[in-house]
Amino acid sequence: MGKALVLTELRALRRAVEGGVQVERLLVREGQPLPAPLRPLVRHYDWKVQWVPASALPSGTYWAALLSPLRLYTLEEWLQLPPKGVALGLLGITDPRNVGAICRSALAFGVKWIMLKAEGSPLTSNPALWRASAGALAQLCVVREKRPLQALQRLRAAGWEIIATTPRAEGAIPYFQWNWATPSVVLLGEEQKGIPAPYFRLASVCLTIPHQPNVESLNVSAVAAILLAEAFRQNSL
Secondary structure, eight states: OOOOEEEOOHHHHHHHHHTTOOEEEEEEETTOOOOGGGHHHHHHHTOOEEEEOGGGSOTTOSEEEEEOOOOOBOHHHHHTSOOOSEEEEEESOOOHHHHHHHHHHHHHTTOOEEEEETTTSOOTTOHHHHHHHTTGGGGSEEEEESOHHHHHHHHHHTTOEEEEEOSSOTTOEEGGGSOTTSOEEEEEEBTTTBSOHHHHHHOSEEEEOOOOTTSOOOOHHHHHHHHHHHHHHHHHO
């Protein structure tokens, strides 16, 4: 399990609850009424409400929801299922806003599995990640791996194609030429350094997104959105 979650944004809270995360308590600043937008949720889900001093809440807020830890999945659970669709492997992306945006695109375009490199990735309790994902994180199967290279080797042996992404590389093909009906794990690298060399050697194919040469590269969350939108388009035909 992940660490306990604290959310202070209504939209993210709604999405998290819709995704199955349980609210343990709702904290409200002493002297403040229960916020009107939260009242129907409290009635519907029968949440416990506790009034607390301002010091017990995140700075600048007057309410916070304490949620049960996010359920994290294991590689073994992933491998028990037949290869299908598109999955993501995030290799050390450090900005929680990027990870959150990727999770949001993943949910929008039908991704089920996301692997996070345990070292360097933002914790699933990070509030910025939840704000950026708008709660999408709760509806994905998240695996945190200490040894992602070995995990990807096992996924490849089980029938998943491993896809590397790069701005430009010899032999790379445009992303729209790939057959996205193939069960694929798309690798997305750390913001500054990209994908480490051992993962390129593991990949079956390297995809690129053609763009104007005066732009060195795209933001990693934009790359994810473009690739997943094309996968969704092809698989919806």
